Amino acid sequence: MSRIPELYASMCFNDQVMKERLPEDVYRSLKKTMEQGKSLNKEIADVVANAMKEWAIEKGATHYTHWFQPMTGITAEKHDSFISPTGDGKIIMEFSGKELIKGEPDASSFPNGGLRATFEARGYTAWDPTSYAFIKDDSLCIPTAFCSYTGEALDKKTPLLRSMEAISNEAIRILKLFGKEEKRVLATVGAEQEYFLIDKKYYDLRKDLIYAGRTLFGAKPPKGQEMDDHYYGTIKPRVSEYMKELDLELWKLGIPAKTKHNEAAPAQHELAPVFTTSNISTDQNQLTMEVMKKVAEKHDLVCLLHEKPFDGVNGSGKHNNWSISTMSGMNLLEPGDSPQDNAQFLLFLAAVIKAVDEHQDLLRISIASAGNDHRLGANEAPPAIVSMFLGEELTGILESIISGEEYVGKADAQMEIGVHALPKFPKDSTDRNRTSPFAFTGNKFEFRMVGASESIACANYILNTIVAEELNQFANHLEKAEDFKKELNRLIKKTFKEHKRIIFNGNNYSDEWVLEAERRGLLNLRKTPDALKLFTDEKNIALFAKHNIFNQNEILSRQEIQYENYVKVINIEALTMSDMIRKDILPAAGVYEKDLINIIKGKKEISDKIPVTYELNTLERLSSLTDALFAKVEKLDKLVIALKNTNGAEEKAFFSSTVLVPFMEETRKIADEIEVNVSAKYWPFPTYGELLYGV
Ligand code: ADP
Ligand code: MG
Numbered sequence: 001m002s003r004i005p006e007l008y009a010s011m012c013f014n015d016q017v018m019k020e021r022l023p024e025d026v027y028r029s030l031k032k033t034m035e036q037g038k039s040l041n042k043e044i045a046d047v048v049a050n051a052m053k054e055w056a057i058e059k060g061a062t063h064y065t066h067w068f069q070p071m072t073g074i075t076a077e078k079h080d081s082f083i084s085p086t087g088d089g090k091i092i093m094e095f096s097g098k099e100l101i102k103g104e105p106d107a108s109s110f111p112n113g114g115l116r117a118t119f120e121a122r123g124y125t126a127w128d129p130t131s132y133a134f135i136k137d138d139s140l141c142i143p144t145a146f147c148s149y150t151g152e153a154l155d156k157k158t159p160l161l162r163s164m165e166a167i168s169n170e171a172i173r174i175l176k177l178f179g180k181e182e183k184r185v186l187a188t189v190g191a192e193q194e195y196f197l198i199d200k201k202y203y204d205l206r207k208d209l210i211y212a213g214r215t216l217f218g219a220k221p222p223k224g225q226e227m228d229d230h231y232y233g234t235i236k237p238r239v240s241e242y243m244k245e246l247d248l249e250l251w252k253l254g255i256p257a258k259t260k261h262n263e264a265a266p267a268q269h270e271l272a273p274v275f276t277t278s279n280i281s282t283d284q285n286q287l288t289m290e291v292m293k294k295v296a297e298k299h300d301l302v303c304l305l306h307e308k309p310f311d312g313v314n315g316s317g318k319h320n321n322w323s324i325s326t327m328s329g330m331n332l333l334e335p336g337d338s339p340q341d342n343a344q345f346l347l348f349l350a351a352v353i354k355a356v357d358e359h360q361d362l363l364r365i366s367i368a369s370a371g372n373d374h375r376l377g378a379n380e381a382p383p384a385i386v387s388m389f390l391g392e393e394l395t396g397i398l399e400s401i402i403s404g405e406e407y408v409g410k411a412d413a414q415m416e417i418g419v420h421a422l423p424k425f426p427k428d429s430t431d432r433n434r435t436s437p438f439a440f441t442g443n444k445f446e447f448r449m450v451g452a453s454e455s456i457a458c459a460n461y462i463l464n465t466i467v468a469e470e471l472n473q474f475a476n477h478l479e480k481a482e483d484f485k486k487e488l489n490r491l492i493k494k495t496f497k498e499h500k501r502i503i504f505n506g507n508n509y510s511d512e513w514v515l516e517a518e519r520r521g522l523l524n525l526r527k528t529p530d531a532l533k534l535f536t537d538e539k540n541i542a543l544f545a546k547h548n549i550f551n552q553n554e555i556l557s558r559q560e561i562q563y564e565n566y567v568k569v570i571n572i573e574a575l576t577m578s579d580m581i582r583k584d585i586l587p588a589a590g591v592y593e594k595d596l597i598n599i600i601k602g603k604k605e606i607s608d609k610i611p612v613t614y615e616l617n618t619l620e621r622l623s624s625l626t627d628a629l630f631a632k633v634e635k636l637d638k639l640v641i642a643l644k645n646t647n648g649a650e651e652k653a654f655f656s657s658t659v660l661v662p663f664m665e666e667t668r669k670i671a672d673e674i675e676v677n678v679s680a681k682y683w684p685f686p687t688y689g690e691l692l693y694g695v
Helices: 015-021 023-034 041-058 095-103 157-177 207-214 237-252 279-297 337-358 360-366 390-404 457-479 484-502 511-520 528-538 538-546 552-606 614-645 649-677 688-693
Strands: 063-067 079-081 083-085 091-093 123-127 133-136 138-147 187-198 257-262 267-274 301-304 317-326 437-439 445-451
Touching: 015 023, 015 041, 023 649, 041 095, 041 133, 041 138, 095 123, 138 157, 157 187, 157 279, 157 317, 157 457, 187 279, 187 457, 187 688, 207 552, 237 257, 237 267, 237 279, 257 688, 267 279, 279 457, 317 337, 317 457, 337 360, 337 457, 337 484, 360 445, 360 457, 360 484, 360 538, 360 649, 390 484, 445 457, 457 484, 457 528, 457 538, 528 538, 528 552, 528 649, 538 552, 552 614
Parallel strands: 063 138
Antiparallel strands: 063 079, 083 091, 123 138, 133 138, 187 267, 187 301, 187 317, 257 267, 317 445, 437 445
């Protein structure tokens, strides 16, 4: 495998390629743009575009596309070829700076939550020069942000870029107070991605997987994940072949795929890359999900990224590892070696603690989706309650800071801010709690509530913004302080004391925690609409405005889009469920019933003495179950109509979460009971056993 270093990033127009291919002054100018987040001038853009085109053509590319992340959740691309007719029947391959910097896709078919009605239908995409261009399917893909002509964000990338700016600005101010001059501070992210792999031949026979991405039915197989024998288990040959090709494809794109292993549920796996700045990480994660699906098809597999493809076994999430660092790579969440660094660390830590406590709602909103609702609080993922894990050691230190008493712990020292250095927190002492939604893991935080199929952009623009807000408040306060050290001490102590309630080191999956959290006054926003409703609270509108993330219109439109999206998902699931019950499940049960009737009749014809207990009992049971299921499907169809007749996205969303979803769960139970009683020969879909153990 000596060719990996050459292969790596061969399809990515990264720093090294730019250095090689751009005139030195252009390279420097572009670098400056990237480092300072400034816009690119036209002359420079022309040179960069030309170099990019030459490079792309050498790699076989014929088209270019502005690659962006609209609110649909997937990435969008419209491909234009490089060809430009010369008038004599020939063509040349062209790509200008203008085409690189700005594109104009028709914005009208993307969800915009009402922004289109008030503003122009057309939007534009603008190159984000801090994320590298790459080649995919013979197209040069240029990572871009997508805005309306009046500048409103129509995508997930724009708020992320804005939030990176906000956190950078505020962190710079804090660092300055500690005597450090920095031009830019970066939010960093490493997103661990969970997924399921199933055999395509089974997938093709399941309408629920095809339409809804998850199973809407399925009786539990005799074996689930109770043996804990899949997590880190030996990887099956077919899966291993898939993983190898996946790594190769990702490496070519410059995505540093690092770790792969089996996850807790059968057929579930994980991939983790090496972290990078949050916008690049977001792009890379989007791309990773796409490549995962594509490579799977080549192996006659299907990669499921849904948060809850199967009932009864773990769903899939994404662990969003987050930190902030300086351009030179100093991690600001790394406890320092010196008392000075220690104080700085504690201040950043205080900011994160305060941010998470004050903005529990926003963190919950940032990961809210129909799919993720099945996961959160289902004893396999953190509950819908946001809290923080700091580990005993760090919590002990905070306690001693709050009380002013001696810290008796491994560190064996009285913790005084700015006087004592913090002990190092080895990873194994900070990472034992796997149930926390937001865990400190030694030098970063791991936000574990993100759903597997979601873009990590939302989680990260929220994280960046809420922490930027606290840093802003701290900087405002400390910049005015006459005695910096004294004020710093007071501020850290006060913050820890006031926001202690958000820290919970215990088992987040337990029922006691739900009660305890309620006592502490923490939010428990169980379903997506409960969370979304708070998006437009005054507090949030003011926060986003202050940091130039969103204006009020943009928030309203996002809320609307998320409500609509939620409703659409539930609606599709309801329709699919109805279809499968009427066209497949009830008829299959009927065929089996007919068999039973024939057997009973046949036996009776021969002799009254032949027992027919099994046939009769099963027939009776199936008949009542099919009747019950029929009643449910009749009602389900009525509920779908009622949903359609409900006015307003918010009302529709609440109708879905409070009426439809629970009703579908009841309906499913009956269908699964039927599956248990019908001959395997007649069951119209592959079973859970086949799906989960069939590869
Ligand atoms: P786990 O035990 O959760 O699998 P790892 O140490 O393997 O943890 O790291 C998980 C992820 O965290 C990786 O993607 C890694 O690159 C990322 N990570 C490490 N340091 C940072 C950091 N400073 N900022 C953001 N992500 C980081
Ligand atoms: Mg992890």
